[in-house]
Amino acid sequence: MNAPPADHGDPRVAFESAKLGLWTFLATEVLLFGALFTAYAVFRLKYPALFHSEHLKLNRVLGTLNTLVLITSSLAVALGVDAIRKGKARLLEKYYGVTVLLGAVFLCVKYIEWTEEFHHGLYPGTNIFFSLYFMLTGLHGIHVILGMGILTYVVVLSRRGRFSAGYHTPVEVSGLYWHFIDLVWIYLLPLLYLIG
């Protein structure tokens, strides 16, 4: 009866709290990748010639292709969240399924790239540019794998009828996580492939 205004039993408050929790987690993620971005900035200014000559060895076409794959997967997530906000669980499952598939495509392309680079004798220990390249793309790849797992779990929950227009918090927060993975790649493309 006399519930305080910030009662977490209130679904709206619970939703807002979950969202803030996810944004807080993303803050730690920004700083995790941020450490590597800082290292990139320092070494790029220290060895501009090395960064220029080495970045030309990356496959710009595959990097661009993967960017388009991730952007498309992000659109699918946004449409999936929109679907469940309207109560369409089947549609959400389809969109999130497409996202997981595109995540797999992304990893396959990444695998082809890494194989190509290993074949040319380019390893994490080759030089500072490739150390950063493998660290950044590897850490990002781990996030893609985790994101695929989380979205798959959301699809499983949705199949069990857990979500509706009234309750879909896990869909929203998992969507935010996937968009963040897309955000990181949006910066990796220019930093590694385009301007090295």
Next chain:
Amino acid sequence: MSHETTGARRTFITVYIALVLLTVVTVLVSYVNLGLMNVVVALLIASVKASLVALIFMHLKSEDRLVWGFALVPIAFLALIILGTLVDTLLR
């Protein structure tokens, strides 16, 4: 929460097309030698793309000031860390 999303699909698809076009532009520009401007243009385009994703796909546009704070403060910290480290390593 559920009734104000009519037309959201249209917005998402428009943003998607913009993101694809910006990606094509940034890749094409990278083949042109602009000297130092290459870095500036590439990061500018990336930031426009990132803003579109955050504002529209992540719904930041329709969030209140509290969520904006949670989203922007870490970016301010990152800028501080990068600038601080650069000042330290370049002016030593």
